[in-house]
Every structure is written in C-alpha cells, then in structure tokens.
Amino acid sequence: MKTLTETQIREACRPDSSERGQIRSAQPELSLDEIIAEVETCSQLPMGESQTLPPQAYTSETYFNWEVDHVFKNDWFCLAHISQIPTIGDFLNVEAFGEPLIIIHDKDNEIQVLSRVCPHRAMDIMPPGLGYDGHTLATPSDEHPACGNTRFLLCPYHFWTFELDGALKACAEMGQAEGFKREDWSLKSFCTEVWNGFIFVNLDGQAPRSVAEQYAVLNEELEPWDLANMKLVAANEWDCNFNWKVLAENFMESYHHAGAHSKTLQTMMPARDTWTEGEKPFHIRCHLPMKQSLRDEIHQLESEGKDWESFPAIPGLSDEQRMEWGLVMGFPLFTFVTTADSFIWYRILPMGPDRLKLLTTILVPSTSTQLPDFEKRRAESNQAGIDFHLEDMEVCMAVQRGLYTSGYQRGRLSHLEMPVWLIQRFLAARARDTWPTFDRPAAPGQQTS
Numbered sequence: 001m002k003t004l005t006e007t008q009i010r011e012a013c014r015p016d017s018s019e020r021g022q023i024r025s026a027q028p029e030l031s032l033d034e035i036i037a038e039v040e041t042c043s044q045l046p047m048g049e050s051q052t053l054p055p056q057a058y059t060s061e062t063y064f065n066w067e068v069d070h071v072f073k074n075d076w077f078c079l080a081h082i083s084q085i086p087t088i089g090d091f092l093n094v095e096a097f098g099e100p101l102i103i104i105h106d107k108d109n110e111i112q113v114l115s116r117v118c119p120h121r122a123m124d125i126m127p128p129g130l131g132y133d134g135h136t137l138a139t140p141s142d143e144h145p146a147c148g149n150t151r152f153l154l155c156p157y158h159f160w161t162f163e164l165d166g167a168l169k170a171c172a173e174m175g176q177a178e179g180f181k182r183e184d185w186s187l188k189s190f191c192t193e194v195w196n197g198f199i200f201v202n203l204d205g206q207a208p209r210s211v212a213e214q215y216a217v218l219n220e221e222l223e224p225w226d227l228a229n230m231k232l233v234a235a236n237e238w239d240c241n242f243n244w245k246v247l248a249e250n251f252m253e254s255y256h257h258a259g260a261h262s263k264t265l266q267t268m269m270p271a272r273d274t275w276t277e278g279e280k281p282f283h284i285r286c287h288l289p290m291k292q293s294l295r296d297e298i299h300q301l302e303s304e305g306k307d308w309e310s311f312p313a314i315p316g317l318s319d320e321q322r323m324e325w326g327l328v329m330g331f332p333l334f335t336f337v338t339t340a341d342s343f344i345w346y347r348i349l350p351m352g353p354d355r356l357k358l359l360t361t362i363l364v365p366s367t368s369t370q371l372p373d374f375e376k377r378r379a380e381s382n383q384a385g386i387d388f389h390l391e392d393m394e395v396c397m398a399v400q401r402g403l404y405t406s407g408y409q410r411g412r413l414s415h416l417e418m419p420v421w422l423i424q425r426f427l428a429a430r431a432r433d434t435w436p437t438f439d440r441p442a443a444p445g446q447q448t449s
C-alpha cells in the first residue's frame with residue numbers, strides 16, 4: 001500500500017480543511033441517553049461477544065460534551081512533563097477543554113496551572129497567534145518560538161501584571177475603584193499535581209483521589225524508568241480530524257500491527273503475540289513482546305556491548321521489560337509506551353467529536369542526552385516515531401470518515417482488541433459514576449505471567 005506523506009496528512013487534518021465541511025452523518029441521530037445506554041450494553045457483553053460502539057459515540061456533539069464534563073474535567077488530565085519547564089519562570093501554554101491555560105514554574109519552585117483569562121476584562125493574557133501559543137519545550141527555538149521564560153505575567157490589554165503564581169502584582173489607575181483589593185484579583189488557579197515528573201490538572205477540582213493514589217500500581221511498575229528525571233527530547237504536534245476514542249483505541253490495540261504497520265511494527269512485535277492484562281480500575285496495560293529471532297539478535301548485540309535502540313538501554317530494566325513495548329492508558333487519557341531506551345508519551349487533547357490536538361513526545365534518561373552523538377540519535381528516534389505514527393494517522397482519518405456513512409456496520413472484536421472493550425467498560429463505568437471493577441467483577445487478563 002502506498003502511504004500518504006506527512007505533508008498530505010497534515011493538510012487533510014487542518015481544522016479548516018474543506019474536506020471536513022462536506023461530511024454529514026448518514027446515521028440516525030441518537031439522544032445522549034440512547035448513546036450512554038448503547039455503551040452500557042456493549043460493556044455488559046463478555047469479551048468473546050464484544051462489538052464496536054455505535055457510530056454516534058464518535059460523532060455526536062452532545063455525547064462529546066458529556067464526555068468533557070463526566071470523563072475529563074472531573075478527573076486528572078496530564079498536560080506536560082517537568083523537563084519542559086525545568087527552571088523558575090519557564091512556562092508553556094495549552095488550550096484544554098475550552099480553557100486557555102498557562103503551565104508555569106513559579107518562584108517557590110512549585111508548578112502552577114493557571115487560567116490565562118485576565119480577571120480584569122477577560123483578555124487572554126497570551127492569545128494564540130501573538131507569540132506564546134507553543135506547547136513544547138520552554139526554551140524558545142526557531143521550531144518552538146512560543147514557550148518561554150518570564151519574570152512576571154503581563155496582560156497586554158491594560159497592563160495588569162501578575163506574579164508567576166498568578167497573584168496580581170500591579171495595576172495602574174485602580175485607586176478610585178472602591179473597595180478594590182489587589183489580593184482579590186489573581187489569575188484563576190486549577191488543581192495541579194506533579195506525579196513522577198508529569199504535570200496533571202483537575203479542571204473542576206472534584207477528582208475524588210490524588211494522581212498518586214490513582215496510579216499507585218503504575219508507580220511501582222514504572223520505577224525503573226525513573227520518569228521524574230527523564231527529559232523530553234522530541235515533541236511533534238498534530239491536528240487530528242478524528243474522535244479521541246478512534247485514536248485511543250488505535251493506540252491501545254495491536255491487532256492492527258498486522259495491517260497498518262505490516263512493514264514496521266509487525267516485523268518486530270507481531271500482532272498475535274500481544275496481550276492485555278486483567279481489568280483494573282484506573283488503567284489498561286498491554287504487552288507487545290518482540291519476536292524470538294529479534295530477541296536473539298538483541299542478546300547477541302548486548303553481549304558485544306552494542307546499543308540496539310537509538311539510545312542505550314535503560315539500566316535496571318528486566319529482560320522482559322527490555323524485550324517488549326508496554327502500552328498503558330491511565331484513565332482518563334494518560335497514554336504512553338515504555339520501551340527499552342525511552343518513554344513515548346502521547347498527549348491527546350480532545351477538542352470536539354471529530355477533532356483533537358495530539359502531541360507525540362519522546363523522553364529519555366538525562367544520561368542519554370549527554371552522549372556526544374545525542375543529536376543524531378534523537379533525530380533517528382524521532383523519525384522512527386513519526387514514520388509509524390503516520391501509519392496510524394492514515395487509518396484513524398479513514399475510520400472517522402467511515403463512522404459517518406450509511407455503510408457503517410457495528411463490528412465484532414478480535415481477542416487481540418481487548419483494550420477496545422476495556423475502554424467501553426471504562427466509559428460505561430463513568431456513566432454509572434464509578435470506575436471499572438468497583439461495582440462489577442474485573443475481567444480476567446489474557447496471560448498471567
């Protein structure tokens with residue numbers, strides 16, 4: 001199959017791409033309650049009888065809005081890694097669920113997630129397009145001119161200035177405003193928690209537990225990667241014209257290695273060997289073992305003291321951890337891959353039923369960044385990531401188009417697609433205002449080792 005180029009894919013995904021405007025769903029409209037009921041029905045099917053969700057779950061504005069309030073805003077959402085804003089004054093901006101946010105390293109060495117909306121007359125203090133709309137590394141560069149470092153925050157409208165923690169520092173000509181006290185007028189601050197170096201926000205402040213509690217099991221499993229001390233060394237931003245579940249399902253199931261990645265990932269980690277752990281309340285975890293002939297080659301290279309990935313293997317990983325990719329979706333949407341030499345984090349930001357902004361990143365231990373040929377290794381690792389991501393982009397775009405058509409049929413799932421079914425069960429649990437396994441027995445895993 002001829003694959004689309006990066007330029008073609010980026011063009012097709014542009015938010016104002018004319019192709020998007022022509023799509024009208026040929027499927028009947030379902031109410032919010034009807035969609036939620038269908039998701040619940042899917043979640044009650046045993047794995048062996050499982051099927052895909054109704055198309056409206058991927059196309060309905062109403063259902064998307066329900067997800068924003070009941071799945072995303074009331075839970076912890078990962079926005080950045082600490083290595084993106086390592087020093088005091090570093091910041092980066094992001095729009096999340098309609099909120100313009102600034103993630104900033106304040107003078108007390110705390111990380112703040114603040115609203116960028118000025119408490120004077122609602123101006124965005126760093127409007128996109130005016131030079132601060134970046135999402136990646138804090139150090140400005142030609143590639144990412146937007147993020148930066150600042151001593152204070154200035155609203156460009158009437159020049160109110162704020163401290164790095166959002167407190168109002170100065171505002172001219174307010175002396176005649178009766179009862180006006182500066183301390184009453186800070187930038188709004190959202191609940192924030194840094195877990196293993198990753199910066200999470202809870203937009204409605206109602207999350208019932210901390211990130212550390214929620215991901216306690218992952219904490220132990222990820223320990224050898226020492227995430228807090230890793231460095232984000234690559235970040236690519238993608239506009240995507242598909243539903244967040246199209247991407248999340250694609251990210252988590254590896255059945256498609258056999259098709260979409262037949263020349264890339266399938267040659268290393270064949271679809272048939274991939275497997276999923278038993279159901280957990282707060283995450284899904286899958287294992288993608290490398291095929292035996294590749295393991296033999298790797299062991300040979302290791303015995304000769306040679307690197308076999310772009311970067312040296314991370315010390316302290318077990319043989320099993322080095323010889324597989326681990327896929328995780330921390331609920332609601334903390335998605336990443338563990339590999340022998342890196343940690344690949346995808347920040348998936350849902351923007352609408354058929355739109356999301358994606359940041360694909362690579363993190364490596366800081367020792368890897370000090371290698372003399374680091375830049376060459378970084379470029380090689382980044383290009384490999386882009387190559388297989390383009391294969392995913394192509395199928396996700398085509399799937400979303402299919403979901404609008406009259407030809408769409410609800411499909412049946414392979415056992416290799418257990419994560420798709422587990423995502424359905426997660427969504428159904430959130431509609432019951434609980435989490436998987438809290439009110440129903442946990443589904444067993446596909447392998448116990």
Ligand code: FES
Pocket residue numbers: 118119120121122123155156157158159160
């Ligand atoms: S709106 Fe920000 S200073 Fe007036």
Ligand SMILES: [Fe+2]
Pocket residue numbers: 250251256260261392
């Ligand atoms: Fe894929």
